[in-house]
Every structure is written in structure tokens, then in C-alpha cells.
Amino acid sequence: MAVLLAVRAASRGVCCHLHLTPFASSTRSFSEKLTSKSKTERSGAESTVDHLIYTQEHFALKESLNKIIEQEINPFVDKWEEECMFPAHRVFKILGNAGFLGVNKPIEYGGLGLDFSYSVAVAEELGNIRCGGIPMAIGVQSDMATPALARFGSAELKKEFLQPTIAGDKVVCLGVSEVGAGSDVASIKTKAVRKGDDLIINGGKMWTTNGTQADWMCLLANTSEGPPHRNKSLICLPMKLPGIHIARKIDKIGMRSSDTAEIYFEDVRVPYKNIIGEEGMGFTYQMLQFQEERLWGVANVLTAMDNIIRETIDYTRQRKIFQQPILHHQTVHFRLAELQTEVELLRSLLYHATAMYIRGIDVTKLASMAKLKAGRLAREAGDGCLQFWGGMGFCSDVLVSRFYRDSRLLSIGAGADEVMLSIICKYMDTLPKK
Amino acid sequence: MSARVLVGVKRVIDYAVKIRVKPDNSGVVTDGVKHSMNPFCEIAVEEAVKLKEKKLIKEVVVVSCGPQQVQETIRTALAMGADRGIHVEVSGKDSDTLGPLQVSKILAALAKKEDARLVILGKQAIDDDCNQTGQMTAALLDWPQGTFASEVVLEGDKLKVVREVDGGLETVRLRMPAVVTADLRLNTPRYATLPNIMKAKKKKIDVVKPSDLGVDLTSRLEVLRVDEPPQRQAGVKVETVEDLLSKLKEAGRI
Numbered sequence: 001m002a003v004l005l006a007v008r009a010a011s012r013g014v015c016c017h018l019h020l021t022p023f024a025s026s027t028r029s030f031s032e033k034l035t036s037k038s039k040t041e042r043s044g045a046e047s048t049v050d051h052l053i054y055t056q057e058h059f060a061l062k063e064s065l066n067k068i069i070e071q072e073i074n075p076f077v078d079k080w081e082e083e084c085m086f087p088a089h090r091v092f093k094i095l096g097n098a099g100f101l102g103v104n105k106p107i108e109y110g111g112l113g114l115d116f117s118y119s120v121a122v123a124e125e126l127g128n129i130r131c132g133g134i135p136m137a138i139g140v141q142s143d144m145a146t147p148a149l150a151r152f153g154s155a156e157l158k159k160e161f162l163q164p165t166i167a168g169d170k171v172v173c174l175g176v177s178e179v180g181a182g183s184d185v186a187s188i189k190t191k192a193v194r195k196g197d198d199l200i201i202n203g204g205k206m207w208t209t210n211g212t213q214a215d216w217m218c219l220l221a222n223t224s225e226g227p228p229h230r231n232k233s234l235i236c237l238p239m240k241l242p243g244i245h246i247a248r249k250i251d252k253i254g255m256r257s258s259d260t261a262e263i264y265f266e267d268v269r270v271p272y273k274n275i276i277g278e279e280g281m282g283f284t285y286q287m288l289q290f291q292e293e294r295l296w297g298v299a300n301v302l303t304a305m306d307n308i309i310r311e312t313i314d315y316t317r318q319r320k321i322f323q324q325p326i327l328h329h330q331t332v333h334f335r336l337a338e339l340q341t342e343v344e345l346l347r348s349l350l351y352h353a354t355a356m357y358i359r360g361i362d363v364t365k366l367a368s369m370a371k372l373k374a375g376r377l378a379r380e381a382g383d384g385c386l387q388f389w390g391g392m393g394f395c396s397d398v399l400v401s402r403f404y405r406d407s408r409l410l411s412i413g414a415g416a417d418e419v420m421l422s423i424i425c426k427y428m429d430t431l432p433k434k
Numbered sequence: 435m436s437a438r439v440l441v442g443v444k445r446v447i448d449y450a451v452k453i454r455v456k457p458d459n460s461g462v463v464t465d466g467v468k469h470s471m472n473p474f475c476e477i478a479v480e481e482a483v484k485l486k487e488k489k490l491i492k493e494v495v496v497v498s499c500g501p502q503q504v505q506e507t508i509r510t511a512l513a514m515g516a517d518r519g520i521h522v523e524v525s526g527k528d529s530d531t532l533g534p535l536q537v538s539k540i541l542a543a544l545a546k547k548e549d550a551r552l553v554i555l556g557k558q559a560i561d562d563d564c565n566q567t568g569q570m571t572a573a574l575l576d577w578p579q580g581t582f583a584s585e586v587v588l589e590g591d592k593l594k595v596v597r598e599v600d601g602g603l604e605t606v607r608l609r610m611p612a613v614v615t616a617d618l619r620l621n622t623p624r625y626a627t628l629p630n631i632m633k634a635k636k637k638k639i640d641v642v643k644p645s646d647l648g649v650d651l652t653s654r655l656e657v658l659r660v661d662e663p664p665q666r667q668a669g670v671k672v673e674t675v676e677d678l679l680s681k682l683k684e685a686g687r688i
Contacts, residue, residue, distance in 0.1 A: 056506065056509065057632060060510065060513060060626065061628055063470070063510070064513070064626040064627070064628070064631065067625055098625050098627040098628060099629045099630075100628055112629060114632070
């Protein structure tokens with residue numbers, strides 16, 4: 001005969017680390033309650049069935065990376081934001097050990113040799129870090145300073161620089177922008193003059209992410225006279241050489257946990273063989289690197305936007321004005337619906353571009369469109385959501401205000417909106433002919 | 435050592451998810467809700483993999499019972515270092531009523547079939563909090579058990595287990611084969627590294643049916659009703675101790 005029992009709703013142990021009782025007795029949060037220290041509920045498509053570009057391995061990858069983020073990074077973000085620095089060597093070593101820094105890099109140098117869709121999955125998951133600075137720094141390490149080296153560098157250079165970067169042992173920075181040249185990359189002034197078997201470098205770089213902690217720099221410099229698109233080279237530059245001065249760590253309104261340096265070079269001597277690939281091809285290599293950098297940035301900000309929209313919903317659901325939740329006012333839930341719609345549109349563009357890119361198709365136009373939209377949508381979403389938080393949105397200790405500051409950079413760095421527009425116009429053949 | 439370890443893992447609703455009770459009070463909402471490996475099962479897998487890395491045991495076989503989706507959970511264990519998986523297929527009505535008694539019968543049958551020296555399980559699942567499967571499995575096999583383990587040391591053919599009990603720590607020595615259930619402080623589960631996630635794709639997962647193992651899944655329990663805990667009411671502030679006493683008297687508390 002069946003024994004009938006009324007089974008009570010299970011009470012679950014929350015966050016195991018805090019409790020000593022053998023019978024996990026802490027009550028779980030049910031439905032509506034808003035805990036102040038709630039773990040970031042994960043964003044992004046959860047279904048493993050029929051995803052456009054992701055397989056089960058992509059989801060397993062995100063799951064594992066999420067654990068690292070929640071245990072090794074997020075608990076310290078507030079502190080690192082305040083200190084305007086995060087321990088790059090420590091964080092990159094953890095990520096390197098888990099294989100997340102060399103996802104699409106060659107297997108012989110410690111990479112995984114997977115296609116770019118895996119890099120996009122990593123970029124998306126990093127959007128669950130509760131600031132913009134650290135994902136940006138990771139992106140430089142994994143996808144912005146190394147593609148040219150991986151593709152065109154000599155075996156010797158790859159062994160010395162690429163391998164330890166993928167392992168997380170060496171921190172890299174990208175030296176392209178200068179005080180006098182940002183969007184106009186061709187007009188950079190740093191020179192690397194050949195002298196025997198060496199190059200002598202003079203000049204400087206600006207806006208260098210990871211600049212104060214880096215062990216080496218992927219440097220773009222003029223290596224000859226001649227047409228500005230054909231006289232530059234990418235050079236692997238160790239950062240401890242005499243003549244390299246970290247002039248200052250720049251104080252920024254956002255991305256504060258990421259150290260950004262202004263650097264000067266005074267007669268810095270480096271072997272000529274440190275040039276990546278062919279001399280004079282540096283500009284072309286750098287342009288090739290940009291497609292991946294741009295798609296990476298889009299993937300990253302999409303998750304962050306999902307998170308702040310969701311946090312805004314949670315906040316406005318419990319905060320009351322005029323006797324009802326803020327969320328009940330139509331202007332609020334309608335606006336959030338508009339923002340979420342645009343996020344999904346951008347996500348579709350990202351997956352479209354990624355799917356084509358891994359098939360070997362040039363996606364410069366789509367990547368530029370995605371980057372343009374990402375920068376602008378992030379500003380709209382940040383500004384719109386912050387408004388609904390009212391006074392709380394203006395405080396430093398909520399995620400939405402940090403997102404508002406951090407995401408402003410997206411319309412500027414990695415190719416300003418105006419540069420993106422020029423590229424798109426070039427493809428649309430609407431630019432005035434010379 | 436040619437020993438084989440069997441590790442049981444359960445797919446449960448992720449610990450960070452806010453649980454909602456179904457409108458008909460028949461259970462909790464599971465559709466479209468994020469699931470992951472029971473945290474105590476992760477600790478169990480980690481312990482087994484560590485033993486293999488120390489070369490004290492030869493093979494880690496991970497088992498899970500349930501519908502198709504549990505294969506994801508098995509894959510996670512494979513990505514952590516388990517060698518192969520067994521998916522005991524239980525679906526539909528049977529999977530709703532699957533409980534410790536049925537699972538322990540399955541595990542006992544598999545432990546015999548796979549000639550396991552050691553069965554490691556999580557101490558309890560975070561959805562039902564039963565804390566029964568390990569104990570039942572040991573009883574069915576007539577094997578010694580070391581539950582709530584915070585430390586496990588292999589000493590030849592014996593197992594020293596430090597158990598976390600209400601009074602403190604208890605150390606027992608068990609003759610193998612034995613059953614161990616993992617408690618929180620046994621270890622810190624490793625991250626599945628990306629290389630291992632990709633390698634796990636190639637590892638084998640065998641699918642078996644409970645009937646193949648001679649196990650009857652009939653449940654002796656019936657869930658009548660599931661309710662949320664009562665909403666916590668706001669407290670009442672009082673000015674003086676006298677007020678506090680009179681309010682408590684009014685409420686019949688003293």
C-alpha cells in the first residue's frame with residue numbers, strides 16, 4: 001500500500017560557503033524578494049537546443065567561465081574599481097590555466113585552435129563581470145593584441161611572446177593610438193629606425209590598456225619612409241627595456257579598474273627580428289585585427305545590457321512611487337521593452353556576422369555596423385535605465401551607474417562611431433570621390 | 435591500483451535561481467529554468483578525480499538517472515576529469531517520482547555490474563534535501579558507509595573518513611568496498627577547463643534502462659501538495675520593554 005506523505009516545499013541551502021550546518025537550512029529566495037547581494041542571474045540564451053551558432057560545448061564553456069567570474073573576479077570588482085587597478089597577472093593566469101585566453105589561437109602554442117564563435121561565446125560571458133574595465137583588459141590579452149602575431153609571426157616570436165600570453169604568464173598591451181593620432185591611425189609618429197640588427201624606437205603611445213602592468217607590447221611604428229599605409233610594422237616590444245617610460249596612469253571617468261597608460265620611448269633598442277611578419281605590412285595587419293576586436297566588443301556589451309535591463313526591472317518592481325511600483329507605469333515597462341528589442345536585434349547582427357566570419361567571408365561592413373550600433377545602444381540603455389533608478393541611479397554603488405560610465409567608451413575606442421560610419425559609407429559607395 | 439570509482443551526479447535547478455511553485459501546487463516550475471549539477475555532486479566528482487590523479491584509483495565512472503537532459507550534467511563531470519559516463523534513462527512519469535530508494539537500487543546494481551571499489555555521492559541534493567541515497571545504497575550493497583565526509587584518505591584496502599557531525603568531527607576507518615557521501619568542506623571543485631570541455635566530447639556515455647538492471651521504479655511516495663513558505667511579515671517596533679511584554683502576552687507567546 002502506498003504511504004501518503006505531504007511533502008513540504010524544499011528549502012534550499014543558499015551559497016554553501018557561508019553555512020556550517022550539516023543540514024542546509026537557509027531559506028531560499030522565493031519569487032519576488034530582492035536580495036541586496038544577489039548573485040548576478042545569468043544572461044543570454046540558456047537553451048542548448050537549436051542555437052544559431054552555439055553548440056553544447058559553447059554552453060559548457062560559458063558555464064565554466066561563469067564560475068570563474070563569480071568566484072575569482074566579481075567579489076573583488078568594487079575594490080579594484082576604487083583602487084583603479086586590477087591584478088592582471090593573477091586574473092590572466094587563472095583564465096590562462098582554464099584555457100580561456102587562447103580560444104582561437106594555434107594549438108602548438110597552447111591555444112585551442114577553435115573558431116571565432118568560441119571567442120564570441122567567451123566575450124559574451126565576460127559581460128557578466130560587474131564592470132567594463134576587466135573584460136576590456138581581458139579582450140586586449142586574448143583577442144586584440146595577438147591575432148597578427150598568431151597569424152604572421154615567426155616561430156621564434158610566437159614561442160617567446162604568444163605562448164606565455166595564452167598561458168596567462170605574460171600580460172600584453174596594444175600600442176597603436178598616440179597623443180596626436182587616434183582615429184587617423186596612418187598618421188602615427190612613433191619611429192623604429194633600423195640600425196644594424198636592431199631597431200631604435202622613439203615616440204610614444206597613448207590610451208594603452210594594461211600599459212602599467214604589461215610585460216610586452218604589440219607596437220605599431222613607422223619603420224621606413226614612404227606611403228603611410230605601407231611604411232609601418234608591428235613589433236613585439238618587451239616593456240622592461242631601458243628608455244621605456246610609463247609617463248602616467250590616466251584617470252578616467254569609467255573603466256576605472258583597467259589601468260590605462262601614457263608611454264614614451266626614448267632610444268629604445270629592440271632586435272629587428274621582433275617585427276611580426278613582413279616589414280611594412282603593419283598597417284594592414286592591424287586593420288585585419290580590427291574585425292575581431294569589434295565583434296568582440298559587441299558580444300561583451302550585449303550581456304552587460306541584458307543585465308542592467310534585468311536589474312532595472314527588479315529594482316522598479318519593488319520601488320514604489322504614488323502607491324504602485326515604478327514598473328507599473330507604462331512609460332517604464334514600454335521603454336524597457338524597446339531597449340530589449342534593440343538588444344535582440346543587435347544580437348542577431350552579431351551572430352550573423354560571426355557565422356559568416358567563421359566561413360571565411362569578409363565581414364568588415366557588418367562588424368562596423370554592429371560596433372556602431374553597440375556603442376550607441378549602450379549609451380541609450382545606460383541613460384534610459386539609469387533614469388528609472390532615480391536618485392539611486394546617481395549613486396556610485398549600483399551597477400547601472402558604473403555601466404553608464406564604462407559603456408560610454410564604446411562609441412570612442414576600438415574605432416569611433418564616425419570611423420564606423422565612414423567604413424559603412426565606403427561599402428555603400430556613398431563617399432565623395434577624390 | 436585497478437580500482438574503479440562510481441560517482442553519482444544529479445541534475446537539479448541551479449542554486450541561484452528563484453524558485454516558483456506551480457499554480458496548481460503540484461510542484462515547482464522546472465520548464466525553461468536553469469539547471470546544473472548538484473553542488474555536493476560536484477564535490478563528489480572532484481574527490482574521485484583527485485584520487486585518480488594521485489593514481490590511487492584507475493577509473494572514474496559517473497552516473498546520472500533521468501531524462502535526456504541529464505547527459506549535460508554527465509558531460510560536465512567528464513569535463514572535470516571523469517573517464518566515462520552512464521546515463522540511466524528514466525523519463526516521463528517515472529522521472530517525476532524518482533527518489534532516493536529507486537536511485538540507490540540503480541546505483542547498487544551498477545556498483546556490482548561495474549565492479550566498483552568505491553561509490554562517492556553528494557551528501558544530499560539541494561532540491562529535495564533527502565540525505566538518503568548514500569545510506570540506502572550502502573545498505574542495499576551491505577557495504578560500510580562514511581557520510582558527511584570532510585576528508586577521505588585511502589590506506590591500502592581501507593578508507594579513513596573524517597565525518598562532520600553535530601558534535602564535531604568523527605573519524606572512521608572503513609573496509610573497502612565502501613560508500614562515501616561528500617560534505618561541503620571535502621574539497622573545492624575545479625573549473626572545467628576549455629581543453630577538457632573539448633576533450634569530454636569524445637568520452638563515452640552509455641545509455642541503460644532501469645529494467646536492464648532489474649530495478650523496479652515504482653514509488654511508495656505520493657506528493658500531495660507543494661506550497662511556498664509563508665511570506666515573512668514585517669515586524670512591529672515597540673518603545674519599551676513593558677510594551678514588548680504586553681504585546682507578547684497578547685499574541686499568546688508568553
